[in-house]
Structures are given as C-alpha cells and as structure tokens.
Amino acid sequence: MFIxxxxxxxxxxxxxxxxxxxxxxxxxxxxxxxxxxxxxxxxPTGQVNPHAIELLERNRFMTExxxxxxxxxxxxxxxxxxxxxxxxxxxxxxxxxxVWPGQPMSAHWGVPDPAEFKDDDQTAKKAFAESFMILSxxxxxxxxxxxxxxDRLALQKELVDIxxxxx
Numbered sequence: 001m002f003i004x005x006x007x008x009x010x011x012x013x014x015x016x017x018x019x020x021x022x023x024x025x026x027x028x029x030x031x032x033x034x035x036x037x038x039x040x041x042x043x044p045t046g047q048v049n050p051h052a053i054e055l056l057e058r059n060r061f062m063t064e065x066x067x068x069x070x071x072x073x074x075x076x077x078x079x080x081x082x083x084x085x086x087x088x089x090x091x092x093x094x095x096x097x098x099v100w101p102g103q104p105m106s107a108h109w110g111v112p113d114p115a116e117f118k119d120d121d122q123t124a125k126k127a128f129a130e131s132f133m134i135l136s137x138x139x140x141x142x143x144x145x146x147x148x149x150x151d152r153l154a155l156q157k158e159l160v161d162i163x164x165x166x167x
Contacts, residue, residue, distance in 0.1 A: 009037045010082045013089040016041025016068045018049040018115045020088050023135045025061040030143050040071035049115050051128045107159035109138055138162050
C-alpha cells in the first residue's frame, strides 16, 4: 500500500508557464487536502502565461501563488519530499531530470502546448481550454485512485495509464 497523509506532486514542463502551472492549480483545487501540487520547468520563462491565469481564474481556481520556477528548487535538501513527479510536455519527458530524494514515482502525461498559438488570440484560448480539460480529466482520475488498495507497482501502472487518457 502507498499511503501518506498528504501526497506531494511535482508537475514538470520546459517553460513552467502554462501546462504545469495549470496542473498545479487543478490538483491543489481537486486534491481535497490529500495532495499538495507544485510545478517547475527545466528552462522556466519566468512568468506565467496570461491565458493560463485567465482560464484558471474564470474557473475559480487559486492563482495568487503561481509562479514560473526552475526545477532545481525542488532538488535542494530543504525542498518538499515528492511522492510523484509528472511531466506534462514532450520536451521535458526526454530531458535529464535532477535526482529527486526519496525516489518518487514518475510518469509522462504529455499535453499539447497551448502557448504555441501566439498570433491568434481565439485559437490560443481554445488550445488552453483543451489542455485544461485534458489535465483536469487526468488529475481527477489520479485523485480518485484507491491509494489504500494499491501497492507501489500497481500505482505506477495506473499513473502511466492515466497519461494515455484523452479529455
């Protein structure tokens, strides 16, 4: 069984400006106090994409503590111990990640990059909404897993399977 009082989850992406930020906010909202989500990037942009903030606020998610940050913050000795590390973009999935203390479970939950649509505001908003829906669905599936009945291997398989789910 894989049971702790609060599961720490780190969502990784390259820029930590859109997908990983949305995932952090969604899990902190849906997690019901059982999960604490964080996000980071291998090459953070330094700012959260305004479309991500607008979408989260429109859906009544907390945004005030969201910021674009480097994943090295979470490899420091005083960083929170992660139970799960989930990549949400294709680029971060292939990069060399830091060694995370405690050997957290990891999976790749690739989501198309909505920030690619910079020239057309309507197309960008639609892309952000689609990414938000995919992440919301996957996170809801994770939150509802029977953690108290799954051993580490079964839980790892479930996380990988969730990454294959579409919206």
